[in-house]
Amino acid sequence: MEYNFSELEQKWQGQWKESKAYKVSNASDKPKYYVLDMFPYPSGAGLHVGHPLGYIASDIFSRYKRLKGFNVLHPMGYDAFGLPAEQYAIEHGVHPAVSTEQNIANFRKQLDKIGFCYDWEREVLTCNPKYYKWTQWIFLQLFNSYLNPLTQKATPITELVKAFQTEGSTQIDGLRATVKPFSAEEWKAFTEKEQQDVLMEFRLAFCGYGEVNWCEALGTVLANDEVVNGVSERGGHPVEKKRLRQWYLRITDYADRLLNDLQKLEWSDAMKEMQTNWIGKSTGAEIDFAIKVSSELSVVSNGHSQLTSHNSPLKVYTTRPDTIFGVDFMVVSPEHELVAGITSAAQQKEVEKYITYVKSRSERERQAEKKITGAFTGAYAINPFDGREIPIWLSEYVLAGYGTGAIMAVPCGDERDFKFANHFNIPITNIIGDAFNGTEPNATKDAKLTNSGFLNGVVLRDAIQIVVDKLEEMGIGKRKINYRMRDAAFSRQRYWGEPFPIVWKNGIAYPLPEKNLPLVLPEMDEIKPGKNGDGPLSNNKDWITDVDKYFEGVPSSIYPPLGDGGLESSTMPGYAGSSWYFLRYMDNNNDTEFASRQATDYWNQVDLYIGGTEHAVGHLLYSRLWTKVLYDLGHLGFDEPFKKLLNQGMITGVSEFIKELRIDKDIIEQYNNCEKQVCLVIDKKEINLNVPYGEGHNHIYISLDVNFPIQLKVLSNKDLIEVKSDVSEHRADIRFVNQSPEKSVLNVEDWLSAQPVYSDSLLICKDGYWQNGKYHDFDGNILSQKLEFKTNPTIEKMSKSKLNVHNPDDLVTKFGADTFRMYEMFLGPIEQSKPWDTKGIEGVHRFLKKLWRLFFDDIKGKVWNEAEPNADELKILHRTIKKIEDDTERFSFNTAVSAFMVCVNDLADIKCHKRAILEPILVLLTPYAPHIAEELWHSLGNDTFIIDASFPLFESKYVVESSKEYPVSINGKVRTNLNLPLDMEQADVEAAVASNETVQKWLEGKAPKKIIFVKGRMINVVI
RNA sequence: GCCUUGGUGGUGGAAUUGGUAGACACGCAGGACUUAAAAUCCUGUCUUCAGCAACGGAGGUGCGGGUUCGAUUCCCGCCUGAGGCACCA
Known part of the structure; x- marks a missing residue:
């Protein structure tokens, strides 16, 4: 009977699902424990090997806590709004909702294969109207609140209005510099617009003006990510600052609390320091x-x-x-x-x-x-x-x-x-x-x-x-x-995000009545920027202007007729949905509240939050803000979301950069539409190559090993003039690059055929060039053989946007989920970033096979037995229990995997096949390799799931030693070992050391100056 | 530039509180089993010097200093990789 991992993993994944083995209840006698992963953005490239690193860690810890008797909440969902889906829609005409759904299905399939213990009935999706209804609701809470300077708490803005009506601005300590003081009479005399303008200076979600990256040529606002060297990454168009009306969250009002409350959190000092410095x-x-x-x-x-x-x-x-x-x-x-x-x-x-x-x-x-x-x-x-x-x-x-x-x-x-x-x-x-x-x-x-x-x-x-x-x-x-921290920009001139539940009329922002939430994002056939930097929604005139229906039944004393008003056309940023999703998992089907108070009181804070440091000052700060506001307004019983934070290090990949020759950005507008020529100077000989006319694109690429000078010329007024050029680097997807330790070579045909707009490219290699589908030498002769176009390998974090992702599926198919899980943990400390490399996975796989052979022999079949364990075997078992428990508690998963290997090696050496030893080891192993543990557990005759077993109890009596092999150093350098009883005291030790042969050799007859003895550790003789 | 963080054999890494540097794996080399291969098992594997060998000497945790009986660990300076820097998520 051999270890058939693919069969048994599928079997158990099916049974766990069928019997809802990981369903979690909001009511339990057990103590609660909440383990959360930073949920992924479902990118089109699917799950890459960096994602599961944290997910495996959290899965291990969740299962461990469950074995230790906790009711463990361990949910998963998707941060499903975002720029890439919108960009994909623009380029491929697929609606973001459709591509997002596909991507999520793909992610789910990949996640399922790894055998996580998520309670999928609690899944949340930020782009689901049932979810973003509450994102919009929280936004309205922010909009309708201000920070009361006396209590330092978010307070309904109606309180502020009352104060203005009775006392004017006098009682408002810390009146904003932008507001002129006024009396109660003056307040009452203000027009509605004037009053609302004053209130806007206090609202926690407010409208103001801010600068954005404006790209005239694309007619749109660009993310910083989309701007490279001052020009748009797509097309190389100039980018400049533009002032636009924007929504903001008044996070600066919470700066002090965000700073002070850091001390309540079990986060790394580095993380706290980053937030401290960010708040500045x-x-x-x-x-x-x-x-x-x-x-x-x-x-x-x-x-x-x-x-x-x-x-x-x-x-x-x-x-x-x-x-x-x-x-x-x-x-x-x-x-x-x-x-x-x-x-x-x-x-x-x-x-x-x-x-x-x-x-x-x-x-x-x-x-x-x-x-x-x-x-x-x-x-x-x-x-x-x-x-x-x-x-x-x-x-x-x-x-x-x-x-x-x-x-x-x-x-x-x-x-x-x-x-x-x-x-x-x-x-x-x-x-x-x-x-x-x-x-x-x-x-x-x-x-x-x-x-x-x-x-x-x-x-x-x-x-x-x-x-x-x-x-x-x-x-x-x-x-x-x-x-140093600034208020958080909260609007995006984009389509694929939560619409603001706000109607504008005459410069006044009117919030939609809560009962009419969600304001659903309208379907749109075409997603393109609006005019003057407005978002795509502004093109949907019907949706924008049909606003009265949201205010039906609302007295006109509260809202004037808004018939000719218009909905806000920008949408909320990616972090809106992710600022509170941890709350929704607690009660994800609730239609009347974001989550019931009962549920949030029970689950309370996230006990362990696992995710990358790249979220240090964004997501983690915004989530803290939202939690505090909800707490202030009485919707939550706690004011910090994440009690303990574990930062998983990034898995880095090797990105491949291609050098592109572009017209210098300062003159790009002047010459962009001219015909161009490149001039290569090789051995003092000039070679001129025509470059196809292409608006916005030059498409001239240079192999890494090209070291001759290249000039760029443009045809201007019939004259060919040399212009200033720039070499920029941009990434090629590693799927199109043959990577080896020595060099990275671009697969030119595949790369070009994957992006047809680039088919007119000119690629310059060391000994020739590629143009019009053919390689040429520098005399223009078509070559039959390929030339090498080299790219520049660079280590970066693994990410879809960096085009350097590796997919876990192949490895899971080849070695199984258990091997994959343990291998990712075995790579190194969870908190450190590490390069992705698959050589080493064999060792982990061998370990699991070796474990299997303690139970079953390929020929003999069952080899485990019911014999009584001896002292040596019990010592191995209890040493392992201690080590696994300690290592798991301190998130040292890589050393835990080693400990399992040591344990199995030791048991194999002494040919131990005893159930009394092996069974507890299976329970220890369950968090790490749940499938094989489950299979062997059942092979031993158990008929419950192993996740419902109890974590074995460590008993120190099995591991006590009476003596120790002390290392004996001379002046700090180990020279010999000495076996001494553990209870031996300094005086006796000194005598034993002094009589030691090796020590005497080093002493050369002299007396030692000093003998340092650390009980149970070491001995150092100072000469 | 600023903030954070890392640097240990050919490779991933271990050393939990200042106490035997290199656990556990990968790779490599040699061997056993096999007609052969796979699988499995055994041995060796930081560098260097001396040596038939047992054993031994010296050096060694990015670089240069310091504290200490003792430093991968603490302090100072430098080099260098990674992450973030407010519209990627």
């Missing part, structure tokens, strides 16, 4: 500087700029008010609202040019770039203490969204300010005496101030308070706590 709390001061602008007339008349004062002050945020005398220039973000009003005539052109440049830059580039850029506005700020005129500059490294969008630059104390000053020849004031050497800035707080007026001689650290006090006294500054 800092204490400092806001300081108003008076501005003087140049008067243009004076400039013309006498050539010197004369300054006149400007109405608004320049408000800066700084954490170092102590350095105020060292301010040598101001840096304002190019988007700052003051810029237009303070720029001098002389600087006008330069400033405009700079702003245009910055518009084309992504936020990442602006912060990452090492090159220093900026423009002088011609205006000056006035230092309030000594009246010094400080030039005001623009630079991209100051972002509009952080602080006040303006900083005071102190070059002697700040790296970036210092470089900026040097680059633009701005004189540097030294306010820290010897602590500044003139060649590198020093951010110390412990030096004594110099050149600092009334602060001279004061230590910087102490000067902070003095300066802020003084500024507050003068009424031009105040203490301020700032957060």
